[in-house]
Amino acid sequence: MTALNTIFILVLAFLAVFVEASFGTFRRFLGVQVDLLPGLMVYASLSSGTATVTLLAVLGGLWFDSLSANRLGVSIMPLFLIGFVVQQFRHLILRDQKYAQLVLGFSASGFAPLLTLLILFSCGAEPMIGWGFAWQWFVMTVVGGLMVPLYFRLFGKVYRTLGYERIVETSFREDREIERGKK
Amino acid sequence: MKRRHYIAFAVVIVLTIIVLKLPPRAATQFKLAISSFFLPLLGLASSSEKIAAKAGNAVVPRKDLLKDNEQLHRENAELKIQLQQHDEFKRENERLRAMLGFQKRIPWNIRPAHVIARDPANWWRNVRIDRGKRDGLRADLPVLTADGLVGRVSEVSETHSRVVLLGDPSCPVSAMILDAKNEKVDGGVIRSGASVLNESMVELNFLRNPDAVKPGQVVVTSDLGGTYPAGIRIGEIVDVRPVDFGLVHIARVKLAAKMNLLDDVWVMMP
Numbered sequence: 001m002t003a004l005n006t007i008f009i010l011v012l013a014f015l016a017v018f019v020e021a022s023f024g025t026f027r028r029f030l031g032v033q034v035d036l037l038p039g040l041m042v043y044a045s046l047s048s049g050t051a052t053v054t055l056l057a058v059l060g061g062l063w064f065d066s067l068s069a070n071r072l073g074v075s076i077m078p079l080f081l082i083g084f085v086v087q088q089f090r091h092l093i094l095r096d097q098k099y100a101q102l103v104l105g106f107s108a109s110g111f112a113p114l115l116t117l118l119i120l121f122s123c124g125a126e127p128m129i130g131w132g133f134a135w136q137w138f139v140m141t142v143v144g145g146l147m148v149p150l151y152f153r154l155f156g157k158v159y160r161t162l163g164y165e166r167i168v169e170t171s172f173r174e175d176r177e178i179e180r181g182k183k
Numbered sequence: 184m185k186r187r188h189y190i191a192f193a194v195v196i197v198l199t200i201i202v203l204k205l206p207p208r209a210a211t212q213f214k215l216a217i218s219s220f221f222l223p224l225l226g227l228a229s230s231s232e233k234i235a236a237k238a239g240n241a242v243v244p245r246k247d248l249l250k251d252n253e254q255l256h257r258e259n260a261e262l263k264i265q266l267q268q269h270d271e272f273k274r275e276n277e278r279l280r281a282m283l284g285f286q287k288r289i290p291w292n293i294r295p296a297h298v299i300a301r302d303p304a305n306w307w308r309n310v311r312i313d314r315g316k317r318d319g320l321r322a323d324l325p326v327l328t329a330d331g332l333v334g335r336v337s338e339v340s341e342t343h344s345r346v347v348l349l350g351d352p353s354c355p356v357s358a359m360i361l362d363a364k365n366e367k368v369d370g371g372v373i374r375s376g377a378s379v380l381n382e383s384m385v386e387l388n389f390l391r392n393p394d395a396v397k398p399g400q401v402v403v404t405s406d407l408g409g410t411y412p413a414g415i416r417i418g419e420i421v422d423v424r425p426v427d428f429g430l431v432h433i434a435r436v437k438l439a440a441k442m443n444l445l446d447d448v449w450v451m452m453p
Contacts, residue, residue, distance in 0.1 A: 018221055020303035021311075022228045028443055031380035033305055054191045058198060066217035067300060069307035069337075069347070072210045073202030080195045087188060117306065123203065126352045127306030132379030136305045 006052040008158060009044050012151075013037060013060040021067045031132065032139040037064060038108040039147035041079050043155065045086035046095040046104075053083035070116070071123050078115040082108045101148040109144025113137060215340035218311075222342065225299040229313070291412070293449040294318065296326075299343065308334075308348040308382065310445055315342045323410050325451040331416040331439030332356070332404060333448055346448070349417070349438060350376030350385045357407035358387060358417055360400050360434075368395045370405055373417065377435045382442040384421070386433050393432035396423050402436050412451070 016036035027033045037060045044056050061076030068075075086093070086104060094100045114137070120127050205213065280287065294314065302309035314320050316339050324336045326346045334348040347354040352375050359370040369392040377384040390396060400420045406413040421435040 014220075015224075017303060018224045018228075021221070021300040022225060024301055024443075027301070031382075033301070033303055035303070050187045050191045054195060057195060062202075062217055063220070064303060066214045067221060067311070068302045068304040069309045069345070069351075069353070070304055071203060072205065072214050073199050076195060076199045076202070080192070084188065084192055113305075116304075120306075127304075128308070128350075128352065128376055128379055129306060130379040132381075133305070135380065140305070 002049070002052075004162070005048055005155075005159075006055065008155065009040065009048065009052060009056055010059060012154075013040055013056055014063060016040060017060070017063040017067060020064075026139075026143075030139055032136045034143040035064075035109065035112060035140055036144065036147055037061075037075075037079055038082055038112040039105045039144045040151055041082045042086055042101070042104045042108045042148050043151040045083040046090060046093065047155070050087065053087060054080065057083055070120065071125060074116055074119045074123065075112075077119060078112040081115065082112060098149050101152060102145055105148030106141055106145035109147075110137065110141035112144075113140055211338055215338060219340065219342070221300070225311075225343075226313075229297060229299055292452040293327075294320075294452050296344075296448050296450050298445045298448060305379075308351040308354075308376065308442075309337075310346050310348065312336075312344050312346055312448060312450070313342070314450060315340050315344050317341055319452060320344050320450060321453075324453065325404075325411045325415065326448050327415060327451065328440045328445070328448055330441065331418060332411065333440050333442070333445065335410055336450065348382075348442060349373060349440075350382060350442070355408075356411060356417065357405045358402050358436075359405040359413075360387075360396055360402055360420060362395075362397075362400055368392065368400060370407075371434065373436065383438045385418070385436050385438060387420075387436050388431070388433055390423070390432045390434060393423050393425075393434070396420055396432075396434055398422055 020033055020036060024033070037056075040060070041053070041056055045053050057076050057080035061073065061079050064070070064075045065072045086108075093104070117127060117129065202210075202213075277287065296312040296314040298310045299313050300311040312326070320336055320339050322336055322339055326333045326335060332349060334346050334351070334354050336344050337347040337353070338345040349356060350373075356373040357370070358373055360368045362368050369390050371387040371389045371391075373385050374388050375386055376382065377386045387402065398420050402417040402420060404411040404413055404415040404417060416439050418436045418438040421437050423432050423434045425432050
């Protein structure tokens with residue numbers, strides 16, 4: 001199931017980048033394109049191992065940069081740092097709680113574009129930034145954060161459909177049954 | 184477990200540095216190779232869009248179609264008359280240019296292309312089109328719509344290309360402002376967008392004669408710089424404002440092309 005989990009996460013990352021590049025409904029109405037990868041990274045770091053997180057950061061970052069005018073490789077580090085930090089504190093996080101998922105999603109979705117821009121500026125690029133970016137950042141943070149519980153639900157459904165059914169053990173034992181009344 | 188984390192961290196840092204330090208040419212090739220993985224999906228999305236549009240066309244009432252048809256006939260007749268007049272102007276222009284010894288103008292050779300993707304990052308203005316090297320495209324060719332200039336081709340692969348749009352910092356355009364009599368009022372350079380959120384507004388810098396620049400005047404390309412031929416419509420002046428304590432003036436230009444609704448574009452071939 002671990003390999004399958006990694007494959008599902010990578011396939012979803014690929015589709016997320018494709019959706020971001022080809023569907024512009026959000027951009028048309030809100031002037032913003034939402035980044036779906038930081039939220040996915042939160043899910044991956046809470047549910048999978050280091051290998052999955054590393055693969056998602058490297059492949060997701062390269063896929064995103066290949067369709068963007070970003071310098072190739074700038075999106076890898078922000079994604080990986082999200083996964084790395086979440087995995088470090090994974091044992092302290094109540095991953096099944098919606099509140100925890102949302103807080104992590106908001107933080108990751110807000111952090112990723114800022115760090116990407118910092119790396120871009122330090123590489124000498126001149127991305128378009130102005131006061132309007134505050135609005136873009138807000139929308140990216142909110143929508144990206146809201147995506148995390150949806151990822152949990154989506155993957156939960158997929159695993160319930162494809163995985164083995166859980167055996168529910170009963171505490172009833174025939175040999176220890178207390179029979180009431182006289183025989 | 185912790186050790187594995189730190190090994191992964193080191194691997195990612197090394198990998199990122201290697202990729203970021205790739206020579207520009209190799210990075211571009213690598214980028215185009217990776218982006219080609221998306222081509223089947225982008226093609227599928229494009230086809231399904233066309234099918235949806237066709238399905239939508241099937242339910243348009245006959246009355247509306249007839250009305251559109253009649254209007255198009257009328258426009259076509261008007262354009263034919265205008266074309267006759269322009270043919271005459273063209274002949275006259277060629278004759279006069281020959282008399283003055285000017286170089287002969289080359290007619291525009293345009294090729295249609297379809298926009299298949301947009302830049303997923305918010306801080307760039309780029310689109311991807313379904314034409315590449317095999318269609319004769321190369322870097323720096325102007326891209327336009329029937330309304331006006333859109334940008335220029337920046338990266339070309341075998342089957343698709345990246346077009347950098349007007350307003351992106353990497354797409355400067357030398358422009359001139361024309362008055363109602365089509366006479367040049369002033370000139371400048373479009374360097375960046377006027378707002379991050381509004382894709383249809385750009386800033387025209389380096390105005391030399393800002394007092395003569397008025398809202399509503401037409402902005403077209405000038406042939407300075409060599410990338411764009413003179414006379415491609417860019418947009419209209421919205422306003423002029425002083426910046427840097429009045430030392431320089433910047434004009435805001437509303438682009439003629441609908442940048443947020445780009446679907447079909449034309450590439451101006453050499």
